[in-house]
Amino acid sequence: MLITLLFVVAVHTAYLLSIQGGHVPACVPYIDGCVSISRAARHGWGNHLFSLLVVPCAVLHVLVWLLAQCWLRGGWAMAALGVLSAIALAVYATFLGTEGETYRFLRRYGVVVYFGFGYLAQLAVMRRASRRQALPASIVAWMSWIAVVMLALGAANVGVGALVADPEAKDRWENVFEWWLGLLTWRDPV
Structure with missing residues (x-):
């Protein structure tokens, strides 16, 4: 719960401070997509x-x-993906706001690895928890639905990037998908 709270406060307060500072426009980014989370x-x-x-x-x-790995008695790949995702998140947060091609690379791939590896680790924990009957079937089913929605948002984001020709419309749709995907990702990872 602390992870979720910190993420929600960090992202939304940063956005409000950026609006106040005149750095970004004010809108409802989950609907309007006027700004990315990074911006x-x-x-x-x-x-x-x-x-x-x-x-x-x-x-x-x-x-x-690491606690999930102990709780589920194993799952090295799950833990490794989760830890790499966390490291990528730290890299992304550290280099956000910096300039230069190297920093842009670190930010871009930091966020991609965070979302991608975090998603794969989540799938692995659901599979392991289901096989070990460590969680009720209803919780695994709920987590599965969230995973399906996350996959759909990720696919929609890629689809918009490939199919929408208008750069402004493409940017807005990608931002909308990013905000919703972020909201689903920010919940407690396990």
């Missing part, structure tokens, strides 16, 4: 607050994945 947290005080809260989230992610 919402890239400038001024919003950037500092984002890093201050998200880096501890990455540390908590590592702990959660």
Whole structure:
């Protein structure tokens, strides 16, 4: 729950601070897509607050994945994917707001690895928990539905990137999908 709370506060407060600082437009990004999460947290005080809260989230992610491995008595691949996802999150948060091609590369791939490896680790924990009957079937089913929605949002994001010709419309749709995917990802990972 602490991870979820920190993420929600970090992202939304950073966005509000960026609006207040005149760095980004005001809108409802989950509907309007006027700004990406990265852009919402890239400038001024919003950037500092984002890093201050998200880096501890990455540390908590590592702990959660290691505890999940102990709880489920194994699952090295699951734990490795989760830990790599957490490290990528820390890299992303650390370099957000910096300039240069190297930093842009670290930010871009940090977020891709965070979302991708975190998703794969989540699938692995659901599979392992289901096989070991460590969670009620209803919780595994609920987690599965969230995973399906996350996959659909990821596929829609890729589809928009490939199929929408208008750069402004493409950017807005990708932002909308990113905000919703982020919201689903920010919940407690296990």
